[in-house]
Amino acid sequence: MGVKLKDIVNEQPIDLKDLSGKVVCIDALNTLYQFIARIRQPDGSPLRDHKGRMTSHLSGLFYRTINLLEEKIKPVYVFDGKPPMLKEKEIVRRKEIRKGAEEKWKEALRRGDLEEARKYAQAAGQITDKMIEQTKKLLNFMGIPYIVALEEGEAQAAYIVRKGDAWAAASQDFDSLVFGSPILIRNLTISGKRKLPGRKEYIQVKPSVIHLSDVLRENQITRRELVLVAVLIGTDFNKGIKGVGPKTAIKLIKKYEGDIFEIYKAKNTNPPENLEEIIDLFMDPKVKKEYQMKWKQPKEEEIVSFLCDEHDFSYKRVKKASKRLIETYNSLFAVTGLEKWL
DNA sequence: CAGGGTCA
DNA sequence: TGACCCTGG
Structure with a gap:
């Protein structure tokens, strides 16, 4: 969610x-x-x-x-x-x-x-x-x-x-x-x-x-505090405190000056077991630093055979859309041959 | 959600 | 054109 x-x-x-x-x-x-x-x-x-x-x-x-x-x-x-x-x-x-x-x-x-x-x-x-x-x-x-x-x-x-x-x-x-x-x-x-x-x-x-930047400025919080807000209301990695939404979470963080343990204490609940790990996961997640982003020439035949032959899409619709795709590709990405002169 | 037809 | 409705696979 x-x-x-x-x-x-x-x-x-x-x-x-x-x-x-x-x-x-x-x-x-x-x-x-x-x-x-x-x-x-x-x-x-x-x-x-x-x-x-x-x-x-x-x-x-x-x-x-x-x-x-x-x-x-x-x-x-x-x-x-x-x-x-x-x-x-x-x-x-x-x-x-x-x-x-x-x-x-x-x-x-x-x-x-x-x-x-x-x-x-x-x-x-x-x-x-x-x-x-x-x-x-x-x-x-x-x-x-x-x-x-x-x-x-x-x-x-x-x-x-x-x-x-x-x-x-x-x-x-x-x-x-x-x-x-x-x-x-x-x-x-x-x-x-x-x-x-x-x-x-x-x-x-x-x-x-x-x-x-607007979210942080308007709520007068740091990014780390935004992560704390997330933890307090609940993330994919922990349950939130019952009855605490983002607005309350921000108020609590201000009131307790960002001391998340104090907040849990005040709410009579225990912080999540892996609190530090969860905060780290948001602040410094594991990501791929090397990746490729290249738009390539669409393969009309493959598209048609995949969508229409294998998955029963309408040839008329798919061919029409493929044409649009190829035209758009040509105008957006295709090498024109001109740039070698530049 | 998106395509496509109909109708004013 | 755009509101409306049905179909797509």
């Missing part, structure tokens, strides 16, 4: 045009989750191919990536590596939540309650290693670079942005800010419209941007 910082960050709407020309480091897993949650039939069933393999994520990734490129945004996907040991508990917890949601989905279907069914289907979605492999395969065919993190993808993205190789990290989660990314983009979508679950209403969803 990530660190819930929403109440203390100032999220500014941004136009896709403002991202033109910029490299954006996209949290791959987070994006895939959005796709498998949203790209579904009214009864909650995802898109599948003839072998029953889920394809919602491929559809979302394919079309969105092309749209981003057409906006001259240069996407780099970042995948998680090996999860840190500290995350084990959280991984088990999430698995159980999904199992429960799957039961409720089936139950709602039996009752014929489509709205409920869809809601639980979204929560039941899980991403398998096979799906990750398919995603990487598609990215390769599309010529879109991806980086596999040593551990957390969000940490790797933060590092890449900090180094100046990308302008921002993109994710719905706030963790990359805690990992020190100077800029976070949320809602990096094209359509801008989202149906409200259940109701027949639509809300406008615009991409937005959060600057870490």
Whole structure:
């Protein structure tokens, strides 16, 4: 679920045009989750191919990536590596939540309650290693670079942005800010419209941007204190204090002058066992310092054979989108032959 | 979520 | 054009 910082960050709407020309480091897993949650039939069933393999994520990734490129945004996907040991508990917890949601989905279907069914289907979605492999395969065919993190993808993205190789990290989660990314983009979508679950209403969803420096300045905290805020409210690596959200966490940190042990003492709870380790994990995460970011010529034949032959996508749609992809690639990245004269 | 058709 | 609705796999 990530660190819930929403109440203390100032999220500014941004136009896709403002991202033109910029490299954006996209949290791959987070994006895939959005796709498998949203790209579904009214009864909650995802898109599948003839072998029953889920394809919602491929559809979302394919079309969105092309749209981003057409906006001259240069996407780099970042995948998680090996999860840190500290995350084990959280991984088990999430698995159980999904199992429960799957039961409720089936139950709602039996009752014929489509709205409920869809809601639980979204929560039941899980991403398998096979799906990750398919995603990487598609990215390769599309010529879109991806980086596999040593551990957390969000940490790797933060590092890449900090180094100046990308302008921002993109994710719905706030963790990359805690990992020190100077800029976070949320809602990096094209359509801008989202149906409200259940109701027949639509809300406008615009991409937005959060600057870490603003978060720190507006709340008068240091980055280390932001990490402490995260720990107090709960992260993927520890449980938060009950009833403490980001605002309270900041107040507590001010009141006790950053002495986190005093805060736990005052709240009559024990600090997490691996407190120092968790703080270090955010302040100085393990990341790959060497990585490649190169956009390559898309391979149309491979794309078509992969999406259409293997996964039953429509030839007409895929070919049309591939054409757009190749044209965009040519205008954005292709070597023109001119530069050797410069 | 995104593509694509329809209709004013 | 843009609001609306259905389908995609």
